Every structure is written in C-alpha cells, then in structure tokens.
Amino acid sequence: xxxxxxxxxxxxxxxxxxxxxxxxxxxxxxxxxxxxxxxxxxxxxxxxxxxxxxxxxxxxxxxxxxxxxxxxxxxxxxxxxxxxxxxxxxxxxxxxxxxxxxxxxxxxxxxxxxxxxxxxxxxxxxxxxxxxxxxxxxxxxxxxxxxxxxxxxxxxxxxxxxxxxxxxxxxxxxxxxxxxxxxxxxxxxxxxxxxxxxxxxxxxxxxxxxxxxxxxxxxxxxxxxxxxxxxxxxxxxxxxxxxxxxxxxxxxxxxxxxxxxxxxxxxxxxxxxxxxxxxxxxxxxxxxxxxxxxxxxxxxxxxxxxxxxxxxxxxxxxxxxxxxxxxxxxxxxxxxxxxxxxxxxxxxxxxxxxxxxxxxxxxxxxxxxxxxxxxxxxxxxxxxxxxxxxxxxxxxxxxxxxxxxxxxxxxxxxxxxxxxxxxxxxxxxxxxxxxxxxxxxxxxxxxxxxxxxxxxxxxxxxxxxxxxxxxxxxxxxxxxxxxxxxxxxxxxxxxxxxxxxxxxxxxxxxxxxxxxxxxxxxxxxxxxxxxxxxxxxxxxxxxxxxxxxxxxxxxxxxxxxxxxxxxxxxxxxxxxxxxxxxxxxxxxxxxxxxxxxxxxxxxxxxxxxxxxxxxxxxxxxxxxxxxxxxxxxxxxxxxxxxxxxxxxxxxxxxxxxxxxxxxxxxxxxxxxxxxxxxxxxxxxxxxxxxxxxxxxxxxxxxxxxxxxxxxxxxxxxxxxxxxxxxxxxxxxxxxxxxxxxxxxxxxxxxxxxxxxxxxxxxxxxxxxxxxxxxxxxxxxxxxxxxxxxxxxxxxxxxxxxxxxxxxxxxxxxxxxxxxxxxxxxxxxxxxxxxxxx
Numbered sequence: 158x159x160x161x162x163x164x165x166x167x168x169x170x171x172x173x174x175x176x177x178x179x180x181x182x183x184x185x186x187x188x189x190x191x192x193x194x195x196x197x198x199x200x201x202x203x204x205x206x207x208x209x210x211x212x213x214x215x216x217x218x219x220x221x222x223x224x225x226x227x228x229x230x231x232x233x234x235x236x237x238x239x240x241x242x243x244x245x246x247x248x249x250x251x252x253x254x255x256x257x258x259x260x261x262x263x264x265x266x267x268x269x270x271x272x273x274x275x276x277x278x279x280x281x282x283x284x285x286x287x288x289x290x291x292x293x294x295x296x297x298x299x300x301x302x303x304x305x306x307x308x309x310x311x312x313x314x315x316x317x318x319x320x321x322x323x324x325x326x327x328x329x330x331x332x333x334x335x336x337x338x339x340x341x342x343x344x345x346x347x348x349x350x351x352x353x354x355x356x357x358x359x360x361x362x363x364x365x366x367x368x369x370x371x372x373x374x375x376x377x378x379x380x381x382x383x384x385x386x387x388x389x390x391x392x393x394x395x396x397x398x399x400x401x402x403x404x405x406x407x408x409x410x411x412x413x414x415x416x417x418x419x420x421x422x423x424x425x426x427x428x429x430x431x432x433x434x435x436x437x438x439x440x441x442x443x444x445x446x447x448x449x450x451x452x453x454x455x456x457x458x459x460x461x462x463x464x465x466x467x468x469x470x471x472x473x474x475x476x477x478x479x480x481x482x483x484x485x486x487x488x489x490x491x492x493x494x495x496x497x498x499x500x501x502x503x504x505x506x507x508x509x510x511x512x513x514x515x516x517x518x519x520x521x522x523x524x525x526x527x528x529x530x531x532x533x534x535x536x537x538x539x540x541x542x543x544x545x546x547x548x549x550x551x552x553x554x555x556x557x558x559x560x561x562x563x564x565x566x567x568x569x570x571x572x573x574x575x576x577x578x579x580x581x582x583x584x585x586x587x588x589x590x591x592x593x594x595x596x597x598x599x600x601x602x603x604x605x606x607x608x609x610x611x612x613x614x615x616x617x618x619x620x621x622x623x624x625x626x627x628x629x630x631x632x633x634x635x636x637x638x639x640x641x642x643x644x645x646x647x648x649x650x651x652x653x654x655x656x657x658x659x660x661x662x663x664x665x666x667x668x669x670x671x672x673x674x675x676x677x678x679x680x681x682x683x684x685x686x687x688x689x690x691x692x693x694x695x696x697x698x699x700x701x702x703x704x705x706x707x708x709x710x711x712x713x714x715x716x717x718x719x720x721x722x723x724x725x726x727x728x729x730x731x732x733x734x735x736x737x738x739x740x741x742x743x744x745x746x747x748x749x750x751x752x753x754x755x756x757x758x759x760x761x762x763x764x765x766x767x768x769x770x771x772x773x774x775x776x777x778x779x780x781x782x783x784x785x786x787x788x789x790x791x792x793x794x795x796x797x798x799x800x801x802x803x804x805x806x807x808x809x810x811x812x813x814x815x816x817x818x819x820x821x822x823x824x825x826x827x828x829x830x831x832x833x834x835x836x837x838x839x840x841x842x843x844x845x846x847x848x849x850x851x852x853x854x855x856x857x858x859x860x861x862x863x864x865x866x867x868x869x870x871x872x873x874x875x876x877x878x879x880x881x882x883x884x885x886x887x888x889x890x891x892x893x894x895x896x897x898x899x900x901x902x903x904x905x906x907x908x909x910x911x912x913x914x915x916x917x918x919x920x921x922x923x924x925x926x927x928x929x930x931x932x933x934x935x936x937x938x939x940x941x942x943x944x945x946x947x948x949x950x951x952x953x954x955x956x957x958x959x960x961x962x963x964x965x966x967x968x969x970x971x972x973x974x975x976x977x978x979x980x981x982x983x984x985x986x987x988x989x990x991x992x993x994x
Contacts, residue, residue, distance in 0.1 A: 455776020
C-alpha cells in the first residue's frame with residue numbers, strides 16, 4: 158500500500174470495492190488474452206495421420222513388415238512419429254503467440270481500491286479499475302484518462318509511430334503502451350480480449366497457417382506415385398495369379414515392384430534439406446521457426462516492410478542543427494560549430510534528466526557524440542512544463558547569483574515566446590516547413606537574453622532569444638539501401654508500409670531507393686478505393702503511410718489474392734496479424750516484441766535487411782537442389798522398376814533384382830539425395846533469376862522430361878549389359894553372372910547420374926570445377942560395399958552374387974558411363990530448347 162499524493166486525493170474514493178472487483182471480473186472476464194479456437198487431441202491426430210505423405214510412409218512400413226524387414230519398417234514408422242510430433246509443435250505456435258501477448262498485457266500497476274492505493278499484477282486488473290500511471294509504467298489495459306499532468310506515451314508497439322503521443326483528459330490510453338512523460342489517473346474501459354492488443358491476439362489465433370507450396374506439391378506428388386505403385390502392384394499380382402496361378406509369387410513380385418517405385422526417400426529428402434537449410438541460416442543470424450518456409454521465401458515476389466524499427470532504427474537522432482546563418486547536417490560532418498554546440502547545450506538544460514522522452518535521449522546522445530558534458534551541478538530551480546496550451550518546456554537554472562531560462566518546444570510556440578518580428582518569423586517558419594517536408598521533426602531552442610535577479614513566476618517573465626532549430630529523425634539502417642538494390646536485382650518488389658506521415662514516408666523511400674518513391678497512398682485513401690482502382694494503385698505504389706494494423710493485414714491479403722508470394726517484416730504488436738497472414742512472416746529479433754516473433758516464421762536475430770536476402774538466396778538454393786534431387790530420384794527409380802518388371806513380363810531367363818537388391822540400391826539413393834545434393838553450391842546466376850512463378854511445380858515439364866530421359870538411358874544401359882553378358886561374356890552360362898553384371902551397371906549408372914544431376918542446365922564436365930566433398934564419400938563408400946558384396950564370401954551368398962572377371966566388371970562400368978554420357982549431352986540440349994521456347 159502506498160501514500161496518497163495530493164493530485165489524486167480527489168479520486169481516492171472513486172476506486173472499486175473488493176465486491177465490485179469480483180463482480181466485474183465475472184461479468185467482463187480476467188485481463189488475459191485467450192484463444193477461442195481449441196482443437197482436440199484426437200481431432201488433430203486424425204488430421205495428421207490421414208495426410209497422404211503419412212499414409213505413404215505407413216504403407217511402405219507395412220510392405221517391409223510383410224517382407225520380414227522389421228528394421229526398415231521400424232525406421233519408417235519412427236519417421237512417421239517424428240512428422241506427427243513436428244505437426245503438433247506447429248499447432249502449438251498460435252498458443253505460444255497468445256502467451257506472449259498475455260505477458261505483454263500483464264505488467265505490475267498501481268490501482269485504487271477500497272480507498273487505498275495498492276500495486277497488483279496486470280492480469281488482476283478488472284473493468285472499471287482506477288489506474289495510477291507514472292513515467293516508465295507499461296499500461297496494463299485500455300483506459301480513459303480522467304486526470305493528467307503532461308501525460309504522454311509511446312504507442313509504437315501498436316501504431317508503428319516512433320514519436321510519443323500527448324494525451325489529454327477524456328482520451329484513451331492503450332494496453333501495452335509505455336508512459337514516457339507525466340502522470341495520470343484513468344478508468345479501465347476494456348480488459349483481456351476486448352483491448353486493442355487482445356483483438357490483435359484473437360486475429361492471430363483465428364488466422365490459419367497454410368502449408369507451403371512445396372509441402373502441398375510433394376504431398377500431391379507422392380500421393381499420385383503411391384496410386385501408380387499400388388495399381389502396378391495389383392496388376393502384377395493379378396497377372397501372376399490369373400495367367401500362371403502363382404498368387405504368392407505374384408504378391409511378392411508386386412510388392413517388390415511397389416518398393417522399387419514408391420519414392421519413400423522424397424519426404425526424408427525434403428525434411429533433411431530444410432533442417433540443414435535452417436541450420437545454415439542460423440549461422441547467418443536467421444532463426445527459422447518453421448523450416449519448410451525457407452522454400453517459400455526463396456519464391457517470394459513481394460517484400461512488405463514496416464518502416465519503424467525495421468527500415469529505421471526506432472531511435473530518435475539529431476539530424477540537423479539550423480542557425481540564422483547556417484545549417485549543419487550531422488550525418489555528413491565529424492565536428493560542429495561552437496554555435497551548434499551552444500544550441501545543444503541549451504536544449505540539454507531545457508530537458509529533464511533522466512528522461513524517457515526519445516528526443517531528450519537523442520539530445521544527450523548527440524552531446525556525447527561531440528564530447529560535450531552537461532553540467533549537472535546546474536540544478537533546475539523551477540520548471541515551466543510543456544502543456545497542451547503552452548508547447549514549450551522551460552527550466553530555470555541558477556548560475557552563480559543569477560537565473561537563466563532555457564527553453565525548447567514546438568517552433569511556433571518558441572517563435573511566439575521570443576516575440577519575433579515579421580522578417581525573422583517568416584525566415585524561421587520557412588526553415589521549419591522545409592525541414593518538415595524532408596521528414597524531420599523540429600524543435601526550436603531559445604534562452605533568456607539577460608540573466609534574471611529573481612526566480613521568474615511565469616514563463617513569459619523573461620525576454621527570450623531564439624538560437625536555432627534541432628531537427629530529429631528516425632535514421633534508416635545503413636544496410637537497407639544495398640539490400641533493396643539486391644532485392645530488385647533478384648526480381649523482388651519492395652513495399653514500405655508505415656503508420657508515419659506521408660512526407661516522412663516519401664523521404665525514407667527516396668533514401669533507401671524504392672521505385673516510385675514519390676507516389677504515396679494513405680490507409681484512408683486506399684480503403685476508400687474500389688477493388689479495380691486499388692488493383693491499379695497496388696501495381697505502381699510502393700509506399701503506404703498512415704496505415705493501421707487492419708490496413709496492413711488487408712493489404713497483405715490483397716497481394717496474396719493477386720498471386721503474389723508475400724514476405725512481411727515487422728517488429729511490433731501491430732505487425733503480428735500481417736506477419737501471420739503473409740506467406741512468410743519475418744520478425745526482428747533485437748527490437749521485435751515477443752508477439753511479433755511468435756507470430757512470424759523467420760526471426761532476424763540481427764535485424765539486418767541483408768539477412769532477409771541471405772534467406773532468399775538459401776531458399777532458392779534449396780529449391781534448386783531439391784529439383785536436382787527429385788530429377789535424380791525419378792531417374793534412378795525407372796531402371797529399378799524396369800529391370801524388376803521386364804524379366805517377369807517378358808519371361809527372360811534371369812531375374813536381376815529381388816527385394817534385397819532394392820534395399821541395397823536404397824543405400825545408394827538415400828545418402829545421394831540428402832548429403833550430396835544438399836551440399837551442392839548455388840549456381841552462378843541464382844540471385845539474378847526472377848522468382849519462380851507460384852504455379853510452377855517442383856516437377857515441371859523440363860525436369861519431368863529430363864528425368865524420364867535419364868531413367869530411359871540408365872535402363873537401356875542395364876538391359877544392354879544384361880544381353881551383352883548373357884550372349885557374349887557368360888561363358889559358363891551362369892545366370893548369377895548376368896544378374897551380378899547387370900547390378901554393377903545399375904549401381905555405376907546411379908553414381909554417374911549424381912555427376913550429371915549436379916546442374917540442371919550445365920554439362921557435368923563444366924560442373925566438375927566446383928568441389929563437393931560429399932561426392933567422394935558416396936562414391937568410395939558405395940563402390941566398397943559393392944565390391945564386398947561381390948567378392949567377399951558369405952556376403953555374396955547373401956546377395957546371390959558371384960565374382961566377375963575383369964572384362965565382365967569393366968564392361969558393366971563402361972556401358973553405364975556411355976549411357977549417362979548420352980543423357981548429359983541430351984540434357985543440355987533439352988535445357989536450351991526449353992529456355993528458347
């Protein structure tokens with residue numbers, strides 16, 4: 158309990174009683190933000206398990222169980238459990254964002270209850286409570302100001318404005334705002350979900366996070382391949398059963414064919430690519446909250462950026478000092494004149510210390526920059542504070558036995574205080590207007606002309622002389638202009654969305670190099686436009702000012718409806734709905750709020766624009782390498798399916814592959830797709846390409862055709878070795894020699910296809926100059942295991958192989974190389990054709 162200050166004594170009996178507190182809490186609820194959406198555990202589990210990708214993995218696990226391979230089955234079932242856990246984690250992200258809002262909305266605060274001032278948790282505030290707010294307090298609920306003494310607060314969390322807002326009696330103060338000046342008594346009018354922050358929280362909760370483009374495409378692809386595999390499995394089983402009356406053999410052959418056809422590596426490849434990509438980004442100061450979002454960022458076409466705290470530093474800074482004779486731009490000089498130092502000194506003495514006001518802090522920082530020290534021994538004797546009627550701050554300091562008045566405030570108020578003549582008034586007014594148009598916020602600085610013998614009783618008791626103007630700005634981050642240039646080179650459009658004034662937004666847009674920077678629309682202007690008119694505006698306008706949180710959210714949704722892949726950056730509570738709605742939400746880590754970070758997909762730990770572009774580069778690289786892996790996957794499965802299916806269908810004398818051989822092939826395919834292609838460096842023109850069209854599939858026409866071609870060449874190589882060995886090189890007529898030689902060709906064909914798939918457009922020879930250490934590991938490991946399976950007694954019995962002589966072994970390798978060589982030549986030609994179409 159605290160003592161009762163005089164200025165609030167008249168309100169001491171207006172507080173709630175304990176009975177009213179209980180009643181209001183039951184009627185209006187607690188001061189906590191909660192989500193109305195609750196999804197039951199079983200409902201969530203059913204939704205996850207019925208996903209095509211999960212069904213595919215479960216089906217493959219059953220296949221391996223039927224074949225008696227429990228190890229592989231358990232491995233796949235383990236991956237199913239892992240995917241389910243990851244999905245559950247994503248569902249909990251919304252609740253985490255709401256928890257961050259709860260923390261923000263629950264600071265400790267002073268309230269009047271039962272005629273006493275008590276300090277309570279913000280969550281215990283109820284509707285109708287009387288709050289006592291002082292400088293430095295975080296407001297715990299929306300309230301109406303009943304009494305104030307120069308009350309001002311920083312609402313940048315909600316509005317994006319970096320400038321404090323002065324509040325008067327009858328005006329609203331909002332939950333989450335910070336009191337930066339004065340004192341006030343206010344009545345709570347909204348708590349919990351009914352506050353402005355609460356409404357934002359509900360919007361976050363109700364906004365669903367959809368699957369990424371790649372997740373949808375892969376799910377569709379594996380579903381279709383699953384249907385094809387199941388169909389062929391049934392057809393082969395029916396063929397054996399009906400034509401040959403070998404139902405068991407038919408079932409086993411069908412299952413073997415299904416194993417060879419179903420790309421169970423694809424979900425694993427995608428998971429590992431994104432996990433390693435997220436790790437790589439973490440080394441670049443980028444925290445990825447949902448790893449699959451990296452691919453979507455690589456496809457981004459529009460980057461919508463909040464200004465305050467994202468493009469700018471959200472920290473006021475003295476930009477210019479203007480005197481009667483000169484103007485000094487502090488951005489371009491290392492030292493200021495003595496007159497400018499005097500102006501800073503006067504402004505310093507006219508300010509409170511310590512202060513929460515951003516301009517007072519900026520003045521102190523500027524003095525420190527130029528090695529000036531305010532003489533704190535000169536204590537203020539009397540203050541004439543800033544009021545709505547008198548927009549000047551005057552402090553009276555005692556200097557020896559005399560008194561001097563130091564003043565700062567709005568230029569108009571200082572001009573009036575100094576009683577300027579018409580010529581000087583015109584000069585200073587024009588200077589102020591010019592600075593305002595450049596995006597500065599301007600304060601005038603003055604001092605009493607002659608020392609006073611006595612302490613003045615009113616602010617106008619002294620004669621004042623104007624010394625000059627201090628211009629403040631929220632400076633842009635140094636990296637932003639180059640980052641914007643890189644974005645344009647990458648085909649990414651940049652849009653700035655801010656709650657600031659149009660002239661300020663226009664000036665910032667010019668500084669960072671935005672296109673059409675002179676064209677600015679306010680939230681009110683574009684809200685009143687018809688949809689067709691707004692579409693035209695949206696195609697040209699890259700700067701939107703005076704934008705509310707609702708406007709940001711609407712703008713992002715409209716861009717998405719036009720087919721754009723939208724990345725939205727932000728750091729405040731007001732950005733959270735737009736971050737949640739955008740295809741990629743990018744939050745600032747240093748200055749960002751918990752709410753923004755929890756609502757976002759990516760958090761920039763260093764708040765650097767360059768990190769966004771690094772994310773784009775890695776996203777594009779991952780997608781590029783995924784295409785290479787997918788092309789390889791399809792290509793290597795074609796000969797596996799073909800050499801399994803053809804001997805059975807055409808009654809060839811030798812069956813090349815059985816289930817154990819396919820398991821061996823998986824040992825080559827899995828590490829190749831994950832380790833080798835994930836490690837592949839980006840191609841030289843990666844960041845000079847336009848973003849891929851959102852409708853462009855991972856498996857496009859070019860990739861599909863080249864995959865079929867490489868698969869056909871590989872199958873031809875295996876069949877060629879089959880007949881070459883059977884007809885000419887198998888002198889002992891041993892069927893196992895044919896089977897072993899064919900398998901050697903299949904393995905080496907896969908290894909050579911790794912080299913051919915390192916680039917989708919260049920030949921494998923040109924790509925040889927770029928080192929990939931994983932290739933050596935895969936080659937050495939695969940060849941070692943192959944040699945052991947052929948020549949090591951016991952192991953070759955397990956694989957049903959026999960040792961090959963030098964001619965048989967080398968012929969098998971040569972045929973594989975020739976087949977891949979023909980594919981590499983064909984691939985380059987096909988790529989050129991598609992680029993010219």
